[in-house]
Each structure stands twice: as structure tokens, then as C-alpha cells.
Amino acid sequence: PDWNIEIRNGVMQLEKIFPFKNFAQALAFTNAVAAAAEAEGHHPALLTEWGRVTVTWWSHKLKGLHRNDFIMAARTDAIASAAPTAAQ
């Protein structure tokens, strides 16, 4: 599935739900995306639950979407593809 564009409080955000088999695998994905975020200095919201992680990217200062958000969304997909546990 693709990324959805959500509008919250007037701010556009890129959002996607990544399904996993359990909590531990969801958490591992959260940590992998977090590491990429730290490396870029651009941080998403990561909602970790049993069996899924909801990743939301937006540019806080711009209050919307910037080119970097789409780059990070693509990077998030790559991380999910590399995870042997991802159940996309």
C-alpha cells in the first residue's frame, strides 16, 4: 500500500501503517526507522502497537510536507522491505 496524505490541524502529513507479526517485530522496525531519522535529523511520529507501526512524516517548521518527507517515506519503505519480518 501507498502513503496516505492526512491533514491534522491544518497540517499535511504522510502516513503509512506497516504490519508485523507481533510487538517485538514492530518495535524493531520503530528502532530502525528511528535510527534513519536520527541520521537525517528529521523525525517522524512512530506509533508502535502489537503487530503494527504507524509512521507519520511531516515538516514541523513548515507545518506541512517538504521534499525531505517524501525522501524519508521512501527510506522507510526500504527499511520495511529489508526487514525479514515485515508483512507488507
Next chain:
Amino acid sequence: PDWNIEIRNGVMQLEKIFPFKNFAQALAFTNAVAAAAEAEGHHPALLTEWGRVTVTWWSHKLKGLHRNDFIMAARTDAIASAAPTAAQ
């Protein structure tokens, strides 16, 4: 601050926002709470963002709050108190 009781889709949930100094410290707290959750086999929703983590406990099967949710909420507070980085 205390835990709030939120009602989402008719389900009561215990929720609290824990502030941190940055993304890395928020993520460390997420992992600590996740470890406690795995040990108990009872899993929250953990929303990790730059500078804060929103922890939500509820009993999925009961679609509401159970004694165990309050126990895990107290344990979450203890983890936050133990974290030298927590900015409660």
C-alpha cells in the same frame, strides 16, 4: 501529571504524555516501556515523537480497562522516574 482516561471508539484507555529532551531520549523510554510490556505479555500503544512519548494502555480483549492496565501504568511511571533523562 496524572493519567487521563480517554474513550476511543467506545473503548476506555489510560493515556499519559511523557516529555523528554529530544528524540533519542524519547525512544529510549519507548524501549524501556516496551521491555516491561513484553515481560508481562500486555502491550500498550507507544507514540514516539521528538521530545515526548504518549503511552496508552487498555485491554484489547475486554475493550476497556482492567486492573492490569493500572498496574502497567504505575510501572510506566516508575520507568519514567528511573530514567535520568525524563523531564516530568
